[in-house]
Amino acid sequence: MFKPHNLKKLRVFVSIVFLLSLSFIFLDTKETFPVWFRESFLFLQLVPSVIQATTVIGWMALGILVVIILTLLFGRIYCSFICPLGILQDVITRIANLFRKKKRRFRFLKARNILRYSLLIVVVAASFSGFIIILGWLDPFSVFGRFMTHAVRPVYIYINNGISSLLFSINNYWLNPIEFRAYSWASAGAVVALMTLVVWMAAAYGRQYCNTVCPVGTFLGLLSKFSLYKIRLDQQLCNSCGLCQQVCKAGCINTKEKSVDMSRCVGCYNCLTACKSNGVLYSIGLPITSDASHNSSRRQFLGSSASLVIATAGLANTIDQPQHENPTTIPEEKNFPVSPPGSKSLDHFVSKCIACHLCVSVCPKQVLQPSLFEYGLKGFLQPRMDYHTSFCNFDCTLCGEACPTGAILPLTLEQKHVEQIGKVVFIRRNCIVRTDLTDCGACSEHCPTKAVIMVPWRKVLLIPEVKPEICIGCGACEYACPTKPFKAIYVDGNKVHQIADKPEVLEQLAAPKPEDDFPF
Amino acid sequence: MKRRDFLQKTAAATLVAGTAFKFGSFSSLWAMEASAVNDKPYDLVAVRNGEPEAMFDKAIESLGGIGKFVKPGRSVVVKPNIGWDVSPERAANTHPGLVKRIIEHCFQAGAKDVFVFDNTCDLWTACYNNSGIETAVKSAGGKMVPGNVEKMYHEVQIPGGEKLKTALVHETILNSDVFINVPILKHHASARVTIAMKNLMGIVWDRRFWHRNDLHQCIADFCLYSKPTLNVVDAYRVLTRNGPRGVSEADVLLTRNLLVSTDIVAIDAAATRVFGSEPDEIPHIVIGHDMGIGNMNLQQLSINRISM
Ligand code: SF4
Ligand code: SF4
Ligand code: SF4
Numbered sequence: 001m002f003k004p005h006n007l008k009k010l011r012v013f014v015s016i017v018f019l020l021s022l023s024f025i026f027l028d029t030k031e032t033f034p035v036w037f038r039e040s041f042l043f044l045q046l047v048p049s050v051i052q053a054t055t056v057i058g059w060m061a062l063g064i065l066v067v068i069i070l071t072l073l074f075g076r077i078y079c080s081f082i083c084p085l086g087i088l089q090d091v092i093t094r095i096a097n098l099f100r101k102k103k104r105r106f107r108f109l110k111a112r113n114i115l116r117y118s119l120l121i122v123v124v125a126a127s128f129s130g131f132i133i134i135l136g137w138l139d140p141f142s143v144f145g146r147f148m149t150h151a152v153r154p155v156y157i158y159i160n161n162g163i164s165s166l167l168f169s170i171n172n173y174w175l176n177p178i179e180f181r182a183y184s185w186a187s188a189g190a191v192v193a194l195m196t197l198v199v200w201m202a203a204a205y206g207r208q209y210c211n212t213v214c215p216v217g218t219f220l221g222l223l224s225k226f227s228l229y230k231i232r233l234d235q236q237l238c239n240s241c242g243l244c245q246q247v248c249k250a251g252c253i254n255t256k257e258k259s260v261d262m263s264r265c266v267g268c269y270n271c272l273t274a275c276k277s278n279g280v281l282y283s284i285g286l287p288i289t290s291d292a293s294h295n296s297s298r299r300q301f302l303g304s305s306a307s308l309v310i311a312t313a314g315l316a317n318t319i320d321q322p323q324h325e326n327p328t329t330i331p332e333e334k335n336f337p338v339s340p341p342g343s344k345s346l347d348h349f350v351s352k353c354i355a356c357h358l359c360v361s362v363c364p365k366q367v368l369q370p371s372l373f374e375y376g377l378k379g380f381l382q383p384r385m386d387y388h389t390s391f392c393n394f395d396c397t398l399c400g401e402a403c404p405t406g407a408i409l410p411l412t413l414e415q416k417h418v419e420q421i422g423k424v425v426f427i428r429r430n431c432i433v434r435t436d437l438t439d440c441g442a443c444s445e446h447c448p449t450k451a452v453i454m455v456p457w458r459k460v461l462l463i464p465e466v467k468p469e470i471c472i473g474c475g476a477c478e479y480a481c482p483t484k485p486f487k488a489i490y491v492d493g494n495k496v497h498q499i500a501d502k503p504e505v506l507e508q509l510a511a512p513k514p515e516d517d518f519p520f
Numbered sequence: 521m522k523r524r525d526f527l528q529k530t531a532a533a534t535l536v537a538g539t540a541f542k543f544g545s546f547s548s549l550w551a552m553e554a555s556a557v558n559d560k561p562y563d564l565v566a567v568r569n570g571e572p573e574a575m576f577d578k579a580i581e582s583l584g585g586i587g588k589f590v591k592p593g594r595s596v597v598v599k600p601n602i603g604w605d606v607s608p609e610r611a612a613n614t615h616p617g618l619v620k621r622i623i624e625h626c627f628q629a630g631a632k633d634v635f636v637f638d639n640t641c642d643l644w645t646a647c648y649n650n651s652g653i654e655t656a657v658k659s660a661g662g663k664m665v666p667g668n669v670e671k672m673y674h675e676v677q678i679p680g681g682e683k684l685k686t687a688l689v690h691e692t693i694l695n696s697d698v699f700i701n702v703p704i705l706k707h708h709a710s711a712r713v714t715i716a717m718k719n720l721m722g723i724v725w726d727r728r729f730w731h732r733n734d735l736h737q738c739i740a741d742f743c744l745y746s747k748p749t750l751n752v753v754d755a756y757r758v759l760t761r762n763g764p765r766g767v768s769e770a771d772v773l774l775t776r777n778l779l780v781s782t783d784i785v786a787i788d789a790a791a792t793r794v795f796g797s798e799p800d801e802i803p804h805i806v807i808g809h810d811m812g813i814g815n816m817n818l819q820q821l822s823i824n825r826i827s828m
Contacts, residue, residue, distance in 0.1 A: 395650075439710045445708070445710060448767075483732070520566075
């Protein structure tokens with residue numbers, strides 16, 4: 001038999017561990033913790049794991065099974081134990097309470113079935129037709145990730161750098177400053193929009209985001225109707241005093257009717273602690289099938305499914321198909337954006353990425369920046385390689401290790417060294433060597449594969465020559481090229497990533513012999 | 521000077537340029553420290569066939585010890601090349617053992633603090649770490665200073681600079697009493713070779729400006745402003761092609777040389793010979809010579825040649 005008080009304590013403890021760990025994963029700039037640490041918190045995130053399971057069969061995919069089994073046993077405890085946005089909402093509700101004279105009392109709310117099932121269906125249908133970004137907009141992990149990346153992280157960096165420059169002033173170099181190269185205002189807008197909704201709902205009504213908007217909540221709600229353990233009001237012991245209802249942030253307890261809507265219960269166990277007369281039960285039992293609302297909600301569900309599948313299918317077709325198939329009018333004439341190393345192809349990436357921006361957070365070069373419409377509408381906010389901001393570090397594979405959905409697959413260093421995500425293009429008529437008749441070569445200097453070399457030109461000068469077949473598309477040349485406003489060298493993305501030829505290894509030259517003399 | 525005039529000009533320069541140093545017209549930050557070594561016995565010391573540490577010991581000894589340059593209680597900045605995220609064997613960064621030895625000498629001479637930094641090209645934390653330099657510096661008691669923060673760079677004027685009139689220079693350079701420039705000798709895609717003069721690009725912020733505005737002239741112009749107290753050229757392993765980053769160890773030659781001089785042009789001229797090129801093929805060396813920054817005519821210098 002569960003001790004009710006301990007259940008709530010357990011929930012609070014586990015949720016704090018999850019919230020802190022997941023927050024830290026987005027803030028860690030020093031690779032403090034090993035990959036397994038990151039993965040053990042990420043693999044339970046439902047949406048990322050589901051998407052990953054469609055790509056690779058890894059242990060991350062096990063997360064789905066674990067979540068489903070947990071839900072079938074105990075109800076939607078995912079929402080209170082594991083989901084970072086859910087836990088964050090509890091924190092917000094708590095903070096909001098600090099500003100109230102009297103502690104907030106929740107009341108029973110009617111289920112908004114049409115809204116929540118419609119949203120779930122839109123999201124699922126859109127995901128299947130390649131518009132995964134709509135899921136990305138609402139998925140709690142992604143919302144949380146963007147919130148961390150674009151709201152919390154900049155503050156963290158600001159404070160870190162403030163302390164570090166204070167220390168510098170006394171010649172202490174213990175704390176390194178963190179570079180901050182670009183701020184994505186589009187992402188900030190997305191964060192503000194979604195977080196306003198979440199914060200308002202959390203402060204005013206408790207877990208209403210989870211019970212009306214969140215596709216994960218709605219999905220798990222369907223499962224928890226069949227869960228083994230259920231919250232119930234004992235028809236004899238319950239005296240309808242309403243204490244449990246007042247602490248139920250999901251608004252799913254109806255004390256008048258002595259009923260609990262398990263599809264909306266988030267498993268916080270507050271009610272177990274609140275009841276003074278042992279009227280709240282958490283025990284094994286068959287679903288109570290007598291209530292009519294259950295049947296009607298199923299009917300609504302099926303009804304809205306049918307109409308919405310048709311609607312979303314229509315929507316999917318009206319939005320343009322692959323973007324940038326044709327050369328655009330931009331002077332650098334990029335045909336395709338560059339997707340991160342390990343993302344296989346634009347199609348793969350765009351159909352798997354939920355824009356949680358974990359890769360944006362972990363990329364030490366900050367070359368990964370949220371896109372606007374570079375991938376088209378389909379890929380709004382999905383990260384792209386932004387070579388005007390930075391370039392990809394040759395010996396780095398962090399984004400692939402971090403990505404929880406498999407949109408970016410992990411690469412070994414050997415694979416990364418030949419993973420061609422784009423190809424170099426040289427515009428001679430933009431190049432300083434030609435326009436100014438002076439040496440430059442910043443591009444060749446930075447190139448890790450020497451896919452740009454400097455060759456003699458007009459007797460005394462050296463001008464770039466490119467070998468796209470060994471180029472890996474890292475963008476170092478484009479970043480370094482100093483011409484303005486348009487670059488003289490740039491990377492055009494590969495629609496499908498390829499394997500670059502290995503740079504030719506030249507023969508070892510003969511070293512001078514010890515008996516040789518000085519050359520001067 | 522236009523690049524196309526080079527071949528003609530350089531031929532003339534070799535004949536005209538005598539010992540005409542024009543040092544007096546500007547006051548370098550290090551002029552005071554440098555004057556202490558006016559009675560130096562050699563213009564340049566070249567050592568070969570040793571390990572970097574032992575070669576430096578020999579070289580500095582023949583100049584009268586590092587105490588000639590580093591007085592007790594002074595702060596020192598050592599500026600190696602740490603530009604690239606590669607291992608020491610790839611010879612794209614200065615030998616960590618050499619950096620360590622120089623710092624040890626400084627502390628023996630009573631230096632208060634020794635700072636080390638570079639404005640790297642690759643990810644700076646990776647460069648500091650994988651070059652082996654961070655570990656070497658810390659084990660010798662020096663301090664690694666970040667070079668990646670724009671706020672740490674402050675504008676300076678470059679009187680007499682033809683193309684480069686101002687630059688943002690790292691505050692550690694501005695605040696230290698002694699500046700020891702420790703480049704590695706390498707092939708360079710655009711500068712042809714990178715040695716002591718080119719290494720100074722790592723103490724400024726906006727390098728793109730240099731590339732946009734006649735790279736060689738800017739390299740030379742900047743030497744008007746910044747005259748290191750001492751230059752130590754690491755030519756132990758030399759990246760002979762695919763510079764400045766290199767592609768593999770096959771690009772590297774074990775040449776086991778080390779050069780020390782207070783004359784930044786002279787040391788570059790000598791190192792160019794070690795590289796296997798002629799100094800007058802390197803535009804920034806010729807311009808530096810013409811501007812009176814130093815002397816590229818090796819036959820006019822007193823050189824101490826030490827074979828180990
Ligand atoms: S591999 Fe490149 S894009 Fe990915 S995290 Fe590293 S530097 Fe960033
Ligand atoms: S050519 Fe440019 S994009 Fe290609 S490998 Fe070299 S630096 Fe990277
Ligand atoms: S960096 Fe740009 S301007 Fe400079 S040589 Fe390369 S292409 Fe030309």
